[in-house]
Amino acid sequence: MTSDVSGPAPASSRAGAAAPAIVATGLSKAFGKKVALDGVSLTVPRGSVFALLGPNGSGKTTLVQVLSTLRLPSAGSAEVLGHDLRTAPAEVRAGIGVTGQFSAVDSMLTGLENLLLMAKLYHLARDEGEARARSLLKRFDLSEAWSRPPSTYSGGMRRRLDIAMTLMGDPALIFLDEPTTGLDPRSRQTMWQIVREFVAEGVTVFLTTQYLQEADELADQIALLDHGRVVAHGTPAELKQHAPGAHITLRFATSAGLHAAARSVPGSTPDADAFTLRCPMAADGGAVKRVLDRVPDGLPIEDITVHTPDLDDVFFALSGTTPQTRTEDTARTGDHR
CATH class of the missing domain: 3.30.70 (Alpha-Beta Plaits)
Known part of the structure; x- marks a missing residue:
C-alpha cells in the first residue's frame, strides 16, 4: 500500500518554484518479518516545516534514518535535495544535518571543543571552523558555557549544543528527531523559536514528534504515521476539520x-x-x-x-490507539520507530 503526502507549498516556503527538499515514493523498510515502513510516499517543500507524527513503534525514526542515508530502504525510492538516496548518498549527506533522539555531544569535551570537532569532520579550515563555532555558541546562548563540559549543562543547553553541532555543516535540510523530548516547557519554547528562525532563513526542517502541540505550533504540513503507513496528511487546520469531537x-x-x-x-x-x-x-x-x-x-x-477538535483528537481518531494500548503493543513487538 502506498500512502501519498503531497500538496502545494505552504505560505512560509521561500523556495518559490524550486524543487522540493524531499520526494519519496513507496518507501518500505523491513527488519526480518517486522515491517517498519510500508509504502510511504511524501513531498516536502523547501523552506518549510514538515512534521511527522506518530506513536512509538510507528516508524518515525526509521523513516528519518532512510531519508538521511543511515539505512537503505527495502523498496521504493527517494530524492533528497535533488539527489537520489541510492546512487548519490554522499551528495545527500553533504546537504543535510541530523539531530537524533539521543545526544551526540561528547561529555569529555567542552562545548567549544565539540563544535570544533564537528568542524574537522566537515573539513572546514581552522579559522572558518572556529568563527562558525563561536557564532553558533552565541546564537544558542551558550557563550558563557563554551569552556565547560556538557556534563555541567542543563538538558536544554545540551540539546541546543547538539543542534549547534548539526549546523556546523551549514545544512539546507535538518532532520530533528523528537528534539524536545524530556525538556521542560521553557526549553521547549526556546527550541520552537530556533526552528522558526531556521525556516525564516530558508532552511527546511523535517520534524518528528509525539508532542501534538509542537506540530500544531510549528508545522506547515503534517503527516500521521501509524504502523509504517501514512494514515493522514495536510495542514494542521485541514486535519482538525476531519477529526470527530467538536x-x-x-x-x-x-x-x-x-x-x-x-x-x-x-x-x-x-x-x-x-x-x-x-x-x-x-x-x-x-x-x-x-x-x-x-x-x-x-x-x-x-x-x-x-x-473544537485539536491534534489530540486527530491523533487518536486516525491512529486507532491510546497511549496505553500503544505501550502494550510496543512491549510485545519491539519498538521500530
Whole structure:
C-alpha cells in the first residue's frame, strides 16, 4: 500500500518554484518479518516545516534514518535535495544535518571543543571552523558555557549544543528527531523559536514528534504515521476539520432547564449533577448558532464552552490507539520507530 503526502507549498516556503527538499515514493523498510515502513510516499517543500507524527513503534525514526542515508530502504525510492538516496548518498549527506533522539555531544569535551570537532569532520579550515563555532555558541546562548563540559549543562543547553553541532555543516535540510523530548516547557519554547528562525532563513526542517502541540505550533504540513503507513496528511487546520469531537457544552441554572434543552437538541448528553448539556456540532462557522437556535427561548444559560477538535483528537481518531494500548503493543513487538 502506498500512502501519498503531497500538496502545494505552504505560505512560509521561500523556495518559490524550486524543487522540493524531499520526494519519496513507496518507501518500505523491513527488519526480518517486522515491517517498519510500508509504502510511504511524501513531498516536502523547501523552506518549510514538515512534521511527522506518530506513536512509538510507528516508524518515525526509521523513516528519518532512510531519508538521511543511515539505512537503505527495502523498496521504493527517494530524492533528497535533488539527489537520489541510492546512487548519490554522499551528495545527500553533504546537504543535510541530523539531530537524533539521543545526544551526540561528547561529555569529555567542552562545548567549544565539540563544535570544533564537528568542524574537522566537515573539513572546514581552522579559522572558518572556529568563527562558525563561536557564532553558533552565541546564537544558542551558550557563550558563557563554551569552556565547560556538557556534563555541567542543563538538558536544554545540551540539546541546543547538539543542534549547534548539526549546523556546523551549514545544512539546507535538518532532520530533528523528537528534539524536545524530556525538556521542560521553557526549553521547549526556546527550541520552537530556533526552528522558526531556521525556516525564516530558508532552511527546511523535517520534524518528528509525539508532542501534538509542537506540530500544531510549528508545522506547515503534517503527516500521521501509524504502523509504517501514512494514515493522514495536510495542514494542521485541514486535519482538525476531519477529526470527530467538536461539541458545545451549555450550563443551565436549573435541572428543569437542562432537561428541557436536552429534549430539544438531538444527540445531546445531559449531566444532571453539573447542570450541563454536551451537544455535538459540525466543524464549521455556523455550528454554534444552530445548536443555540434549538434551545427553547427563555431557558437561562449560565455558561457556554466550545470545544473544537485539536491534534489530540486527530491523533487518536486516525491512529486507532491510546497511549496505553500503544505501550502494550510496543512491549510485545519491539519498538521500530
